[in-house]
Amino acid sequence: MSLTFYYSPFSSASTVHAVLEELGIPYEKVRIDLQKGETKKPEFLALNPNGVVPLLVQDGAPIFESVAIILHLGESYGEKKGLFPAAGLERAKAFQWLVWCNVTLGEALSRHQRNTSERIPKEQHNAKAAEIAKADVEARLSILDQALTGKNFIVGSSFSLVDSHLVGWAHYVEMCGFALAKYPTLQAYVKAGIARPAYVKVMKPDA
Numbered sequence: 001m002s003l004t005f006y007y008s009p010f011s012s013a014s015t016v017h018a019v020l021e022e023l024g025i026p027y028e029k030v031r032i033d034l035q036k037g038e039t040k041k042p043e044f045l046a047l048n049p050n051g052v053v054p055l056l057v058q059d060g061a062p063i064f065e066s067v068a069i070i071l072h073l074g075e076s077y078g079e080k081k082g083l084f085p086a087a088g089l090e091r092a093k094a095f096q097w098l099v100w101c102n103v104t105l106g107e108a109l110s111r112h113q114r115n116t117s118e119r120i121p122k123e124q125h126n127a128k129a130a131e132i133a134k135a136d137v138e139a140r141l142s143i144l145d146q147a148l149t150g151k152n153f154i155v156g157s158s159f160s161l162v163d164s165h166l167v168g169w170a171h172y173v174e175m176c177g178f179a180l181a182k183y184p185t186l187q188a189y190v191k192a193g194i195a196r197p198a199y200v201k202v203m204k205p206d207a
């Protein structure tokens with residue numbers, strides 16, 4: 001069995017990278033330079049026609065979308081290692097939070113970035129849309145903050161790959177300018193998560 005992970009540091013690949021490190025399974029890394037347009041080269045597009053990282057190739061079969069990769073790794077390796085819930089309602093909660101993170105929180109953040117980021121030409125920014133997106137991101141951070149009330153982990157009673165993904169995302173939201181101080185439970189959760197060796201390792205520039 002072979003696993004090849006295509007990634008770029010500080011990108012959507014980072015949470016998958018942290019998940020692979022949490023699992024401690026053998027995998028080969030292929031670092032992709034986004035600035036050089038390496039995801040748009042024919043050999044990469046043949047594996048992922050979306051032209052984005054992350055991409056995991058298992059025994060020659062490419063799998064794209066970070067959440068799909070994490071779900072697959074969770075089912076294949078995480079459960080045995082106590083890092084992913086067994087099939088049943090707890091696993092359904094794992095699916096729920098992973099999908100919520102990318103689809104619901106991610107949607108609002110992407111709308112916010114679209115209307116505020118320096119990487120998007122100013123004439124394409126819309127102040128009202130940015131204001132609405134900001135309120136939406138904040139409302140979604142509150143949902144996560146409340147869901148964590150009284151617990152250290154989002155699903156079950158121990159750290160899981162779901163926490164790894166949520167921590168990475170919430171940390172990224174913070175880096176985009178959203179102060180987590182308004183969400184004390186979430187802030188403590190992120191602080192603990194980013195101190196984990198797997199996360200520290202993938203956040204190094206030479207990761």
Ligand SMILES: N[C@@H](CCC(=O)N[C@@H](CS)C(=O)NCC(=O)O)C(=O)O
Pocket residue numbers: 011012013034037039040051052053054064065066067102
């Ligand atoms: N929904 C995708 C998003 C992947 C994505 O947008 N990746 C960006 C980096 S954050 C990328 O590779 N962009 C290609 C580029 O900038 O050339 C996932 O979660 O896997």
